Amino acid sequence: xxxxxxxxxxxxxxxxxxxxxxxxxxxxxxxxxxxxxxxxxxxxxxxxxxxxxxxxxxxxxxxxxxxxxxxxxxxxxxxxxxxxxxxxxxxxxxxxxxxxxxxxxxxxxxxxxxxxxxxxxxxxxxxxxxxxxxxxxxxxxxxxxxxxxxxxxxxxxxxxxxxxxxxxxxxxxxxxxxxxxxxxxxxxxxxxxxxxxxxxxxxxxxxxxxxxxxxxxxxxxxxxxxxxx
Numbered sequence: 001x002x003x004x005x006x007x008x009x010x011x012x013x014x015x016x017x018x019x020x021x022x023x024x025x026x027x028x029x030x031x032x033x034x035x036x037x038x039x040x041x042x043x044x045x046x047x048x049x050x051x052x053x054x055x056x057x058x059x060x061x062x063x064x065x066x067x068x069x070x071x072x073x074x075x076x077x078x079x080x081x082x083x084x085x086x087x088x089x090x091x092x093x094x095x096x097x098x099x100x101x102x103x104x105x106x107x108x109x110x111x112x113x114x115x116x117x118x119x120x121x122x123x124x125x126x127x128x129x130x131x132x133x134x135x136x137x138x139x140x141x142x143x144x145x146x147x148x149x150x151x152x153x154x155x156x157x158x159x160x161x162x163x164x165x166x167x168x169x170x171x172x173x174x175x176x177x178x179x180x181x182x183x184x185x186x187x188x189x190x191x192x193x194x195x196x197x198x199x200x201x202x203x204x205x206x207x208x209x210x211x212x213x214x215x216x217x218x219x220x221x222x223x224x225x226x227x228x229x
Contacts, residue, residue: 001048001154004154005151005153006136008040010157010158012135014132014138018168018175019171020033021170021201024170024199025171025175025201026199028171028176029056029058029176029177031171031176034052039052049136053134053136055133055177055179060176060181062181064184064188066082078196080190080194080227080229081227082225082226083227083228084113084115084117085115085226086109086110087108087222088108090219090220090221092220094218097218100140102140102141102219104220105144105214105222105224106144107222108222109121109144109212112210112224112226122148122165125166125209125226126203126209127189127194127208128145128147128165128166128168128209129167129186129189129209130145131173131183131214132173133173137214138168138174139153139156140153140219141214142156142167144222147165147167148161166206170198170201179215182213189211190210190225190227194208194209194227207228208229209226209227210224210225211224211225211227212225
């Protein structure tokens with residue numbers, strides 16, 4: 001928060017928006033909307049993380065069919081193409097890492113973008129879906145993926161970066177997905193958007209999307225995948 005100028009008010013915006021977007025998602029967990037005040041006065045779990053900064057416990061499942069390009073049309077008339085992928089693991093020991101550096105995420109994103117021919121991620125995607133299990137992670141991961149400038153995650157929130165880049169229109173992890181399905185759930189949202197099946201949250205003309213997943217302590221392991229219509 002100190003590095004990127006992220007405030008309590010900005011984190012509250014992230015949570016409120018996640019709940020609002022979740023109401024438009026036919027597959028989302030049913031949650032009550034919350035206000036800024038609800039978020040900022042929710043119980044402190046581990047300072048500065050509050051109860052409403054966390055993803056809610058959720059039961060869910062997801063299945064996806066992957067196949068070679070030659071056979072895709074045997075299964076669907078609306079295939080979505082995987083154009084780039086990167087997966088990077090940081091050191092296991094927290095003391096060996098700069099926990100604000102996004103080291104593994106930057107490496108994973110760079111691999112995926114190179115494979116997909118993406119040069120300016122902030123401008124090239126119609127949809128971006130990040131694994132925001134905690135509110136502070138959304139601006140942090142946005143920096144690591146090149147959607148927000150380094151050290152300016154807080155400004156990115158206030159400048160409407162989430163809305164301009166169509167970030168987490170499904171409600172994201174903050175509206176509820178099981179942690180270990182988080183990355184796959186993010187990919188599913190990209191597929192729905194690119195197929196034109198995202199209903200009330202559909203981005204008109206969506207043709208290129210990026211999905212992100214993470215696991216391990218404090219962002220140890222990150223994966224990034226780019227998809228196109």
